[in-house]
Amino acid sequence: MMAVIYFIQITKDKLINHSKEEGMDVLKIVLTASASFIILFLLTKLMGKRQISQLTLFDYINGITIGSIAAEMATNLEDNVLLAPTAMVIFALLTILFNVLTTKSILFRRIITGKALILYSGGKLYCKNLSKVHMDVNEFLSQCRMNGYFDLSNIHTAVMEPNGQISILPVSTQRPVTPQDMSLYPKQEQPAITIIIDGKIMQRNLKHTGKDEAWLTEQLSLQNIESPEEVFLAIYESSGKLAVFERIDDNFNWDIFQ
Numbered sequence: 001m002m003a004v005i006y007f008i009q010i011t012k013d014k015l016i017n018h019s020k021e022e023g024m025d026v027l028k029i030v031l032t033a034s035a036s037f038i039i040l041f042l043l044t045k046l047m048g049k050r051q052i053s054q055l056t057l058f059d060y061i062n063g064i065t066i067g068s069i070a071a072e073m074a075t076n077l078e079d080n081v082l083l084a085p086t087a088m089v090i091f092a093l094l095t096i097l098f099n100v101l102t103t104k105s106i107l108f109r110r111i112i113t114g115k116a117l118i119l120y121s122g123g124k125l126y127c128k129n130l131s132k133v134h135m136d137v138n139e140f141l142s143q144c145r146m147n148g149y150f151d152l153s154n155i156h157t158a159v160m161e162p163n164g165q166i167s168i169l170p171v172s173t174q175r176p177v178t179p180q181d182m183s184l185y186p187k188q189e190q191p192a193i194t195i196i197i198d199g200k201i202m203q204r205n206l207k208h209t210g211k212d213e214a215w216l217t218e219q220l221s222l223q224n225i226e227s228p229e230e231v232f233l234a235i236y237e238s239s240g241k242l243a244v245f246e247r248i249d250d251n252f253n254w255d256i257f258q
Contacts, residue, residue: 065091113162120158133160144168189238196234199247209236220244 102109117129119140130140140158143166149155157169179186193205195216206216216228219242225231232247 116162116167117160118157119160119166120152120155122156123153125152129160135160140166192238192243193236194233195236195242196228196231196244198233199229199231201228205236211236216242 098112102112117126117133119126119129119133119135125137125140130136135143141152144150144152144155144158147166147168149168149170154170154174155168156171159167159169161167193209194202195206195209196202201213201216206213216234220226220228220231220234223244225244225246228234230246231244233245235243237243
């Protein structure tokens with residue numbers, strides 16, 4: 001009987017200790033995951049928006065590496081927790097340093113970000129340049145179609161940009177007509193300004209337009225809207241008009257794309 005009681009007590013103590021260890025591990029994961037998320041966010045902000053918009057090869061490599069370090073930091077329970085953040089900061093500082101160098105030096109910029117290559121010009125397709133960017137003819141034609149050009153005779157020049165995108169200059173007879181071609185000089189439009197977002201008035205934006213809440217209330221009443229809370233989005237256009245989009249909670253169930 002004493003042996004059974006002793007066995008039960010030992011088992012109970014092991015379960016309690018095991019539960020405490022698991023609880024500490026879970027708490028550590030929560031803390032390290034939260035810390036890695038915050039550090040990753042701050043470093044991305046520090047390195048600039050190009051990290052998420054126009055990636056160079058160098059930015060792409062650094063983004064993957066820093067993300068991998070952050071994931072390792074969030075799940076590793078044994079190593080020193082300061083090692084991963086230190087590595088992330090080093091990679092971020094290197095990225096900033098390289099960005100500064102590419103801004104200051106044209107030679108360094110060409111080494112890091114690369115240079116534009118002409119793939120097609122004047123009816124000639126440059127095979128060696130296609131090979132340099134690891135693109136075959138079918139992919140090139142596909143990229144042209146995605147840019148709206150199904151006939152190469154409508155293209156004057158196609159350039160592979162350093163960020164991997166293809167820029168196309170159409171032949172002069174195929175480009176859209178501009179007002180200048182017709183000797184017209186329309187008034188320059190200004191960016192639209194958001195006045196109401198999700199029922200809330202953007203006071204600073206409203207002040208920037210030179211209008212006040214009395215004007216806004218009047219404009220809403222002209223559209224049979226009693227309160228800004230009924231508005232999902234309101235935009236002050238360059239023409240001086242207020243475009244208002246009411247909040248609609250109903251579902252649009254008609255699938256027009258089938």
